[in-house]
Amino acid sequence: MLSKSKISLIGSLDNKKFRKQHGLFIAEGKKIILEVLDSAKFEIVDLFLTSSALKEISADLLTGIDVTEISDSELERISLLTTPSFGLALLNIPKEMTPRVPQFNEVILMLDSVRDPGNLGTIIRLCDWFGVSQIICSEETVDVYSPKVIQASMGSFCRVNIFYSDLISQLQSLEKNVRIYATVLNGTPLQQIQKSKPSVIIIGNESHGISKSILGFVTDKITIESARSSEAESLNAAMAAGIVLYEFRR
């Protein structure tokens, strides 16, 4: 059974202010809940599972976890998804640690005010795919604990470390040998860029790109060329990140 206060608490967590106040966020659906159970990164405060989900999950995965069996209609009441299934987990937001400076053969990503939750989620999934273990987000970047980001990341938020920080001071603290790449409209074609490590790749805001104050730190300006005939204005920010990360692994 779900108490009224729990229902209203969960509903409030769509809002960053309340996530911060309670130190909690939610994760939904089978894939993501299984990833969270498998990961040591997040403490599960409450786990709400439908009876069919409970049958699917092995009991030892649930040892020491506060599990509540709920009906499908109860899940519908608390879910933020259009087609809820399996269950919903209430998780503790971990204390934020300090980002690590890039190591000798490492690429890290910086996000300069990426606002769309779907983009951040997709970028987290990409980093997981391409082996980038750290993302440093500007304070204006959408909150990683937003339910839409968690959903779009498909469980990859359990494996990629995400920090919020002032990008300028982060850039100032880098060693001199770290190259700083950024995607811009009139840079060097990506395939011609010399890819060196350690490095930082900066992805800019969906409408305004990289801020001026950040551009000064960039050592290599990258452009993903369009076809000559193309009239498209830009590529989506997550798509640009994916193509750049592919090229860096190539």
Place this chain on the structure above:
Amino acid sequence: MLSKSKISLIGSLDNKKFRKQHGLFIAEGKKIILEVLDSAKFEIVDLFLTSSALKEISADLLTGIDVTEISDSELERISLLTTPSFGLALLNIPKEMTPRVPQFNEVILMLDSVRDPGNLGTIIRLCDWFGVSQIICSEETVDVYSPKVIQASMGSFCRVNIFYSDLISQLQSLEKNVRIYATVLNGTPLQQIQKSKPSVIIIGNESHGISKSILGFVTDKITIESARSSEAESLNAAMAAGIVLYEFRR
């Protein structure tokens, strides 16, 4: 002023059945409306603009178009967006033509049951960027005139030709010199693939990949390699399409 019947007609166009019945679809927001006005591809049946939008738009763009001035609150009533602005256009769905076989230096895309509207919209935008002028979708692929697809394509639906057809008969009708590429889980790493034209690139369904009946036609199976340490299950379908198209232009 908006009539009640118009409001209910517009509301119904979120549903494919009613789009088919009326032969109409909707497009919203400044960027997309300006692209539609600029394109000869779609006939505008009705254009609803807020008074501030009307001030922004040059009168000669509107010659011969049935324009209705509406209030912001009227726009909110008909819009399918969470933050509506500028206006909404009611457009005729054009008669479907027959896809063209790929020409000598051309790449065309086939979508085998891509279901997510955001993915199809993103793929249309990508094709526009990378100069792919034709997409052939299986009948199970999400409808291009779904409002979410139109929105995600950011106006690129005005420049890329999208067809629905039985992929098997399309593949059977190809000349022998056309190579057929598809993204799979255990193929040749993308960077090692010999890229030849004319060619067809097939992108599969978000959960099930390429159907078995289609796989038999594929001449080159492609994989976008993940980092060795990666535990991510897959890349998003649109992301895979973007990375493959980048590599083909590289």
